[in-house]
Amino acid sequence: MGYSLQRTRKLYFLDTPGIHKRQSKLGDYMNQTAFNTLGEVEAVLFLIDAAEGLGGGDRFIAEQLKQVKTPVILVLNKIDRIEPEALLPLIEQYRKLYDFAEIVPISAKMGNNVNRLLEQVQKYLPEGPQYYPDDQITDHPEQFVIAELVREKILHMTREEVPHSIAVMIEDMKVQDNGVVHIMAVIFVERDSQKGIIIGKQGAMLKEVGKQARVDIQNLLGSKIFLELWVKVKKRLA
Structure with a gap:
């Protein structure tokens, strides 16, 4: 999926399957697909739900991320659903799990800090050819x-x-x-x-x-x- 940050710059995102507990062969395949992608991109966005807090699944993913060299950006979404004073302690909990390249709290629903996230992502991306027209936002049918x-x-x-x-x-x-x-x-x-x-x-x-x-x-x-x-x-x- 593409996102035009500026008229002259376009970012391309790969939306991997969510990583979850293995309960079936399909689940195993989806997890493996997600993990295989980590080494094929310039940056990884570790998206978590700030309203749910730190859980066992997040700890598991953080351990897996230690096996890749790709920069990892922690994205704490839904900050509009937590009290402002709870944000910094939550960030510190995640900071202890992994040495994130960047930590960006956002609210996708409200649009808070989304532009800042795109700016941080851009720092880790080399310039390359434009693969899709400006008005094309996804390569999926x-x-x-x-x-x-x-x-x-x-x-x-x-x-x-x-x-x-x-x-x-x-x-x-x-x-x-x-x-x-x-x-x-x-x-x-x-x-x-x-x-x-x-x-x-x-x-x-x-x-x-x-x-x-x-x-x-x-x-x-x-x-x-x-x-x-x-x-x-x-x-x-x-």
Whole structure:
């Protein structure tokens, strides 16, 4: 994904899978993909949720980062959700874990310090050719981005109840005569219990996932959409 910091400078970001506890072959693959990327980039952004505080997962990732030579920038997001006096002690906790090249507190939602983060990232990037036009912000096709938006809503709403190994596939996407984009997406899980969680009581959870995803997808496409979601169990997603 590209981000134009200035008219003459464009930054390219690689969004890796989230690192999480291994619970399936797909989870192992996603973790390995994320770790393999660390040595292939000029800088690593270690993004954490400041509102959740330091956890065991963060300690695990910090240990893994010690094996790479790439500069690591700690990004503490959601600082708008914590008290100002709690920020410095939190930074000190993370500083003891790893020798970060930079530490930047931000609020992506409010836009606080985002420009400063981009400036810090730029310090570690060599100049190179422009691979994409200025108006191109991602190298992924629309269907991939739409599937990720649906998956994001599921993970956000179910938290630890559903593992990160769920997958979303866009099975059909077409523009109807009235201009509405009809999208049919299938959510794959590994167990019946996970299916029940995502659907929710009387379909309430699945309905809310669709409602929230629909807003982001309409903003992405610039068109009204009809989003149809199905949940299927597929053993051993890997």
